[in-house]
Amino acid sequence: MEELMYKSTRDSSLRVTASKAVLQGLSEDGGLFLPTFIPKLDVPLKELSAMDYRGVAYEVMKLFLTDYTEDELKHCIASAYDEKFDTEGIVELVYAGGAYYLELFHGKTIAFKDMALSILPHLMITAAKKNDIEDEIVILTATSGDTGKAALAGFDSVPGTKIIVFYPKGGVSFIQERQMVTQPGANTCVIGIKGNFDDAQTGVKNLFANKELKKELSERGYRFSSANSINIGRLVPQIVYYVYAYVKLLSEGKIAEGDKLNFTVPTGNFGNILAAYIAGEMGLPINKLICASNENKVLYDFFKTGVYDRNRDFKLTNSPSMDILISSNLERLIYLIAGEDDVKNKELMENLKNEGRYEITPEMKAKLDRFVGGFATENDTLKSINRLYEDTGYVIDTHTAVASFVYGDYKKKTGDLTKTVIASTASPYKFTPNVLRAIDHDVQSDDPFALVDRLSEMSRTKIPAAVEEIRNAPIKHDKVIEISEMQQAVLDFLK
Numbered sequence: 214m215e216e217l218m219y220k221s222t223r224d225s226s227l228r229v230t231a232s233k234a235v236l237q238g239l240s241e242d243g244g245l246f247l248p249t250f251i252p253k254l255d256v257p258l259k260e261l262s263a264m265d266y267r268g269v270a271y272e273v274m275k276l277f278l279t280d281y282t283e284d285e286l287k288h289c290i291a292s293a294y295d296e297k298f299d300t301e302g303i304v305e306l307v308y309a310g311g312a313y314y315l316e317l318f319h320g321k322t323i324a325f326k327d328m329a330l331s332i333l334p335h336l337m338i339t340a341a342k343k344n345d346i347e348d349e350i351v352i353l354t355a356t357s358g359d360t361g362k363a364a365l366a367g368f369d370s371v372p373g374t375k376i377i378v379f380y381p382k383g384g385v386s387f388i389q390e391r392q393m394v395t396q397p398g399a400n401t402c403v404i405g406i407k408g409n410f411d412d413a414q415t416g417v418k419n420l421f422a423n424k425e426l427k428k429e430l431s432e433r434g435y436r437f438s439s440a441n442s443i444n445i446g447r448l449v450p451q452i453v454y455y456v457y458a459y460v461k462l463l464s465e466g467k468i469a470e471g472d473k474l475n476f477t478v479p480t481g482n483f484g485n486i487l488a489a490y491i492a493g494e495m496g497l498p499i500n501k502l503i504c505a506s507n508e509n510k511v512l513y514d515f516f517k518t519g520v521y522d523r524n525r526d527f528k529l530t531n532s533p534s535m536d537i538l539i540s541s542n543l544e545r546l547i548y549l550i551a552g553e554d555d556v557k558n559k560e561l562m563e564n565l566k567n568e569g570r571y572e573i574t575p576e577m578k579a580k581l582d583r584f585v586g587g588f589a590t591e592n593d594t595l596k597s598i599n600r601l602y603e604d605t606g607y608v609i610d611t612h613t614a615v616a617s618f619v620y621g622d623y624k625k626k627t628g629d630l631t632k633t634v635i636a637s638t639a640s641p642y643k644f645t646p647n648v649l650r651a652i653d654h655d656v657q658s659d660d661p662f663a664l665v666d667r668l669s670e671m672s673r674t675k676i677p678a679a680v681e682e683i684r685n686a687p688i689k690h691d692k693v694i695e696i697s698e699m700q701q702a703v704l705d706f707l708k
């Protein structure tokens with residue numbers, strides 16, 4: 214059989230191994246890595262349904278990380294998915310209000326980013342060993358709020374690595390910011406930028422593309438890599454939980470083998486839902502992928518019209534981790550629906566860079582029939598938290614609520630009764646003031662931790678360790694810079 218390698222979405226002739234793709238993050242030509250073909254699941258779903266999360270993770274990831282040995286990969290999986298998670302199952306599946314909520318927030322930093330970022334450092338260290346890399350790896354990360362802390366927690370004190378996180382000052386929740394700026398660890402650096410997430414992400418991409426900077430750092434024994442969802446070391450672990458959700462429902466007798474599921478995913482950078490798409494291409498029976506946006510609904514418009522247009526106002530919403538107008542991972546889907554045409558993809562991405570928009574061809578649009586786009590306003594989001602709570606007592610976070618609203622709307626409009634899994638991407642505690650406001654109209658206090666206590670009372674859930682831990686933690690990082698100062702900040706930290 215042909216050996217699976219990785220190629221760039223902007224130059225299909227380029228070939229690297231999986232471990233090199235993990236190490237590099239982004240391809241040198243600015244493209245994103247994709248496997249040369251999408252492998253098919255080679256173990257029957259019935260058989261997978263008898264396995265635990267780690268077992269399923271191995272069966273899925275081995276198909277993509279082809280130059281990792283069985284021992285290496287199993288070691289990475291065992292080191293990642295352990296007691297760091299507050300539930301033995303690693304994820305939970307909760308039925309409420311007519312859908313299954315796939316809770317992906319049981320890791321250390323209580324957002325779904327932990328699903329991939331608990332394993333990425335292990336994949337990267339293993340890759341460095343395999344490729345005889347002796348340079349220190351510097352992880353550069355832009356965050357819309359959740360990736361930052363999850364990456365910090367993953368790379369904290371990992372020998373041979375340093376991590377720098379840029380977040381939009383004023384564009385993340387109180388708990389998100391507090392989680393990041395209290396991060397200990399001599400190898401960590403957290404910086405606020407005066408701009409939004411797109412500015413941070415573009416700034417980081419520019420640092421990656423800066424050949425002089427690369428050379429200078431290389432002379433000093435450093436090399437950059439990325440913990441953002443452009444790294445296939447994040448994409449691949451995210452495929453696992455879609456397969457796991459399916460086989461879990463199968464083992465519980467909620468579905469029969471071969472039945473199709475819908476997945477609804479609250480979407481920003483398009484990483485999470487792209488993983489679901491790939492799971493479908495691997496043979497997981499999927500009906501619709503429902504892509505849920507907040508008021509930054511660039512993806513909703515794209516699925517409707519075939520035009521991607523970021524020329525619009527950037528809105529700060531109550532689901533800040535989805536406040537994104539340049540969804541990086543969409544490039545991978547564009548490349549695939551263009552028939553793996555690197556020239557076409559490159560042309561569209563250049564249009565995006567230069568004019569802020571591009572339009573796909575009707576043939577490409579026809580290949581998007583698995584996707585349905587929807588969006589929720591700020592008010593829809595809060596109402597959806599409230600309704601689910603009133604009906605069932607179950608409390609969801611604002612991002613999950615965007616998906617919950619969009620799914621309800623889809624079901625009403627289409628009458629589609631296919632069983633549906635909603636990706637629940639963060640613990641409600643991470644967005645306490647807004648969540649609490651949605652379920653408790655009398656809420657008075659301005660003290661964020663008093664609100665946390667109240668949320669615990671009302672939801673009858675225990676306050677997660679991730680929140681308890683930052684109540685009194687000292688602030689370790691307080692730097693705020695202009696976007697133009699990002700490069701200097703990196704150099705300062707690496708002095």
Ligand SMILES: *Cc1c(COP(=O)(O)O)cnc(C)c1O
Nearest residue numbers: 359481482483484485534638639
């Ligand atoms: C990152 C994030 C999202 C968006 O996921 P993408 O992979 O960027 O589409 C949604 N919800 C939460 C809570 C997140 O942290």
